[in-house]
Amino acid sequence: MIRFAALYDAIDASTGTQAKTDALAEYFANAPAADAAWAVAFLTGRRPKRLVRAPDLRTWAAELANIPDWLFEESYAQVGDLAETIALLIPENTAQSARATDISLAEWVEQRLLPLRTLAPAEQRTQLFEAWNTLRGTARFVYNKLLTGAFRVGVSDGLVVRALARTSGVEADVIAHRLMGHWEPSAEWFETLVSSATSDADWSRPYPFFLAYPLEAAPETLGAPGAWQIEYKWDGIRAQLIVRRGKVFLWSRGEELLNGRFPEVEAALALLPDGTVLDGELLAWQDARPMPFTALQRRLNRKTVGKKLLSDVPVHLVAYDCLELEGRDIRTEPMRERRKALEHVHEQLIARHAERSATPLTVSLSPLINVASWDDVSERRSEARAQEAEGLMLKRADSPYGVGRKAGEWWKWKVSPLSVDAVLVYAQAGHGRRSGLYTDYTFAVWLDNTLVPFAKAYSGLTDAEIREVDRFVRANTKEKFGPVRTVEPRLVFELAFEGIQESTRHKSGLAVRFPRIARWRRDKVATDADSLETVRAMLRAQRNET
Amino acid sequence: MLLRLTDRGLWCEAADIYIDPWAPVDRAVVTHAHADHLRWGHRHYLVSEAGLGVSRHRLGAQADRVSAVAYGETTTINGVRISLHPAGHILGSAQIRVEYKGEVWVVSGDYKTDADTTCAPWEPVRCHTFITESTFGLPIYRWPAQQQVFDEINHWWRENANAGRASLLYGYALGKAQRLLSGLDPSIGPILTHGAVETMTSIYRDAGVAMPPTTYATVDQRDPAWSRAMVVAPPSVDGSTWVRRFGKHAAAFASGWMQVRGARRRRGVDRGFTLSDHVDWPQLLSAISATGAERVWVTHGFTGPVVRWLQEHGYEASAIATRFEGERDDAAVDEAESTESETGGATS
Numbered sequence: 001m002i003r004f005a006a007l008y009d010a011i012d013a014s015t016g017t018q019a020k021t022d023a024l025a026e027y028f029a030n031a032p033a034a035d036a037a038w039a040v041a042f043l044t045g046r047r048p049k050r051l052v053r054a055p056d057l058r059t060w061a062a063e064l065a066n067i068p069d070w071l072f073e074e075s076y077a078q079v080g081d082l083a084e085t086i087a088l089l090i091p092e093n094t095a096q097s098a099r100a101t102d103i104s105l106a107e108w109v110e111q112r113l114l115p116l117r118t119l120a121p122a123e124q125r126t127q128l129f130e131a132w133n134t135l136r137g138t139a140r141f142v143y144n145k146l147l148t149g150a151f152r153v154g155v156s157d158g159l160v161v162r163a164l165a166r167t168s169g170v171e172a173d174v175i176a177h178r179l180m181g182h183w184e185p186s187a188e189w190f191e192t193l194v195s196s197a198t199s200d201a202d203w204s205r206p207y208p209f210f211l212a213y214p215l216e217a218a219p220e221t222l223g224a225p226g227a228w229q230i231e232y233k234w235d236g237i238r239a240q241l242i243v244r245r246g247k248v249f250l251w252s253r254g255e256e257l258l259n260g261r262f263p264e265v266e267a268a269l270a271l272l273p274d275g276t277v278l279d280g281e282l283l284a285w286q287d288a289r290p291m292p293f294t295a296l297q298r299r300l301n302r303k304t305v306g307k308k309l310l311s312d313v314p315v316h317l318v319a320y321d322c323l324e325l326e327g328r329d330i331r332t333e334p335m336r337e338r339r340k341a342l343e344h345v346h347e348q349l350i351a352r353h354a355e356r357s358a359t360p361l362t363v364s365l366s367p368l369i370n371v372a373s374w375d376d377v378s379e380r381r382s383e384a385r386a387q388e389a390e391g392l393m394l395k396r397a398d399s400p401y402g403v404g405r406k407a408g409e410w411w412k413w414k415v416s417p418l419s420v421d422a423v424l425v426y427a428q429a430g431h432g433r434r435s436g437l438y439t440d441y442t443f444a445v446w447l448d449n450t451l452v453p454f455a456k457a458y459s460g461l462t463d464a465e466i467r468e469v470d471r472f473v474r475a476n477t478k479e480k481f482g483p484v485r486t487v488e489p490r491l492v493f494e495l496a497f498e499g500i501q502e503s504t505r506h507k508s509g510l511a512v513r514f515p516r517i518a519r520w521r522r523d524k525v526a527t528d529a530d531s532l533e534t535v536r537a538m539l540r541a542q543r544n545e546t
Numbered sequence: 547m548l549l550r551l552t553d554r555g556l557w558c559e560a561a562d563i564y565i566d567p568w569a570p571v572d573r574a575v576v577t578h579a580h581a582d583h584l585r586w587g588h589r590h591y592l593v594s595e596a597g598l599g600v601s602r603h604r605l606g607a608q609a610d611r612v613s614a615v616a617y618g619e620t621t622t623i624n625g626v627r628i629s630l631h632p633a634g635h636i637l638g639s640a641q642i643r644v645e646y647k648g649e650v651w652v653v654s655g656d657y658k659t660d661a662d663t664t665c666a667p668w669e670p671v672r673c674h675t676f677i678t679e680s681t682f683g684l685p686i687y688r689w690p691a692q693q694q695v696f697d698e699i700n701h702w703w704r705e706n707a708n709a710g711r712a713s714l715l716y717g718y719a720l721g722k723a724q725r726l727l728s729g730l731d732p733s734i735g736p737i738l739t740h741g742a743v744e745t746m747t748s749i750y751r752d753a754g755v756a757m758p759p760t761t762y763a764t765v766d767q768r769d770p771a772w773s774r775a776m777v778v779a780p781p782s783v784d785g786s787t788w789v790r791r792f793g794k795h796a797a798a799f800a801s802g803w804m805q806v807r808g809a810r811r812r813r814g815v816d817r818g819f820t821l822s823d824h825v826d827w828p829q830l831l832s833a834i835s836a837t838g839a840e841r842v843w844v845t846h847g848f849t850g851p852v853v854r855w856l857q858e859h860g861y862e863a864s865a866i867a868t869r870f871e872g873e874r875d876d877a878a879v880d881e882a883e884s885t886e887s888e889t890g891g892a893t894s
Contacts, residue, residue: 012807013817067685068858074851075686079806088686088805435808463812 004105005139024163034106037185050149051116065089080435083144093133168194181205206240206251208403212410219374230369232389236283243276271352275327285316290388320366331401391415417496420530424491427473438473446531454508460517492524500539561626568869577655578639582871597638599749633657634668636721651675659829670836680847681824681872689826696729707774712795716781735774738763846870
């Protein structure tokens with residue numbers, strides 16, 4: 001555990017990717033395989049879910065720290081992180097920590113952490129006291145982070161892959177592929193991960209997803225539009241579909257197996273020939289077109305789907321790439337060739353489906369947008385919202401299907417955001433980097449003479465602006481409701497968002513997607529802010545585009 | 547009440563003196579030379595003898611208005627006995643003891659009870675009413691042992707030196723910087739200082755405080771040995787053109803606030819070392835207990851929680867709203883934390 005805590009510190013203390021990769025590589029080279037396996041799991045976001053109820057954690061931590069509950073809460077409010085608050089509050093029992101020998105990460109996780117889940121509260125308490133009294137500093141903090149299911153550290157999967165590749169001598173793409181899908185961290189698994197043997201046993205495993213960079217430069221800088229394959233950027237769930245050995249696997253980008261959740265799509269996919277892997281987007285679909293993302297959300301967290309939901313929100317796969325054809329990995333072939341393969345596979349699917357079923361096919365191709373000039377492209381982009389799309393995808397026609405993000409191959413060119421001027425009305429203290437500062441804001445627009453809250457936003461201000469708003473909040477608090485402060489409605493901000501929908505859950509009757517602060521309108525006073533009617537008009541305009 | 551809070555500061559009516567006043571008065575008794583306690587424009591200042599040098603320097607043209615008494619020496623005004631006692635915060639820092647007709651009040655100023663070779667150690671002074679700061683008045687603030695922090699700093703410096711990059715260590719120019727200097731291991735490399743730090747350090751040397759050899763870092767003297775150097779500077783220089791002269795470097799910030807990761811990350815330096823010249827939670831509680839006071843007034847910091855804790859433990863406690871700021875990152879930044887101190891008094 002001490003070694004893993006030291007790795008955590010090293011990653012935490014460095015801002016450069018080189019130093020982080022060095023620290024990771026050194027850890028993987030020296031840690032026992034079972035520890036390294038767990039480290040890979042945690043560093044790539046496969047953390048255990050919360051193991052102990054948060055209210056119990058608070059109570060027991062306050063008890064061991066010998067402070068009243070209210071003082072625990074005051075401390076938590078200042079720190080902004082439960083795991084860290086506990087680590088700081090419990091005095092270090094130097095005598096006991098000095099006696100304890102270091103226990104490996106794997107033993108901590110397998111023998112002491114994961115079993116907590118099934119223990120009775122009294123037994124959990126005893127175990128926690130033992131751990132808190134034994135562990136010190138970062139090790140205690142990391143333990144708490146695993147306990148609360150909130151372990152995170154500032155490395156990308158790419159860095160972990162790079163470090164593993166460096167330590168093992170196995171190619172990064174191979175490591176990345178082996179890290180996809182389901183696996184159980186163990187010493188044996190880690191040995192396989194870094195082994196130079198080429199045979200790959202797990203045939204359900206997805207390929208790493210290839211991602212796009214946002215286009216910030218003018219499209220003209222990309223050369224002739226003819227060198228690009230242009231499609232809509234769909235606003236759904238990215239998914240990889242695998243048909244191998246007569247079985248269908250549907251993976252999300254978060255590497256979650258989605259089997260069973262979208263039966264209407266799976267049924268169609270089962271008709272694909274063996275040895276086919278497609279990349280595409282799952283969308284809620286009605287009348288041969290996508291429904292808004294909020295409709296799809298109703299399907300997302302359901303492991304089983306009832307008949308009503310199936311007919312209310314039918315789901316459809318829009319396929320846009322083919323990674324494996326007739327059992328052959330074709331990712332290195334150019335986009336235009338892979339598109340041909342995709343169209344070929346889809347034709348086969350249409351034929352087989354027609355033989356067997358009279359219902360509409362739930363798999364279609366993402367249409368190609370043919371244009372003569374970048375002006376045309378730009379125009380199509382501005383209409384994208386009418387297609388329930390977020391913008392356009394520009395894929396270089398000769399691009400291979402890579403791993404992760406690679407500049408210059410795929411670009412996403414989103415529609416310009418909508419924006420309104422709104423007034424800050426509530427503020428709440430933030431967490432992590434923003435702990436102890438009022439950084440979570442609620443904004444309101446005018447309805448006649450009152451301000452109606454209509455969006456929350458957390459990001460978009462500079463650190464200096466955050467401090468300034470924080471001071472404003474503290475100096476202009478009208479009321480406190482728990483952690484939330486009502487402030488004098490004086491500050492006006494321009495909020496940008498991606499789309500508007502009607503909502504029964506919000507007081508304003510509207511919900512916006514991806515709201516963020518575009519800028520602080522210091523030039524405006526509260527009465528200059530927009531009205532709810534303005535926002536409703538935007539919603540109508542958005543609909544009329546269709 | 548022997549002392550009262552007025553819009554100019556803490557006032558002792560019987561002697562007509564103010565303690566650390568923030569608006570001009572005739573007679574000010576000043577705990578220490580940080581800017582939120584020692585302000586310009588009073589007609590007469592009384593400070594500790596140990597603090598005479600730094601106070602006169604800070605007051606510049608008004609330096610001749612300052613007089614000093616030794617720690618423990620009593621001055622009597624209108625029957626009010628006034629004496630200054632070590633507060634352990636920085637060189638010359640004092641608690642102010644005021645006694646009138648058998649009633650004793652003590653104003654802590656800023657203080658710590660930790661080890662520090664650069665100033666006289668805090669002494670408990672028995673009193674009926676104790677007015678204490680609460681900059682770090684939450685149990686999450688527990689300082690690691692000073693030597694452990696110095697070891698970490700020297701280790702960090704050595705690693706940087708071996709990697710050929712200078713180490714920039716930020717701390718308040720008066721007090722924190724000298725405490726940091728006192729803990730550095732000069733065998734690792736040269737120790738350079740920012741002008742503001744160098745000036746204060748020479749006053750410390752004049753007062754007989756042992757300091758390692760330092761060199762004022764001017765651009766004219768740029769030297770290849772700087773790649774192994776430790777540079778002690780105020781935090782305001784971070785990101786300024788002043789640091790460019792050192793080329794490749796790592797930066798760290800030494801403050802009690804560095805105890806919490808969020809504050810560390812917000813600061814945007816490579817490292818944060820937890821080192822404070824204020825009492826942490828355990829020190830605060832044991833200091834209050836050692837004074838024997840029954841009434842405690844709590845100022846700048848986490849006044850709300852400290853007052854509530856004291857009340858639950860049988861003290862007659864209340865918060866007072868002063869304009870003291872406690873530990874800031876420096877004069878130019880961290881309005882957030884200093885605002886915390888100010889509103890802490892108002893809301894509790």
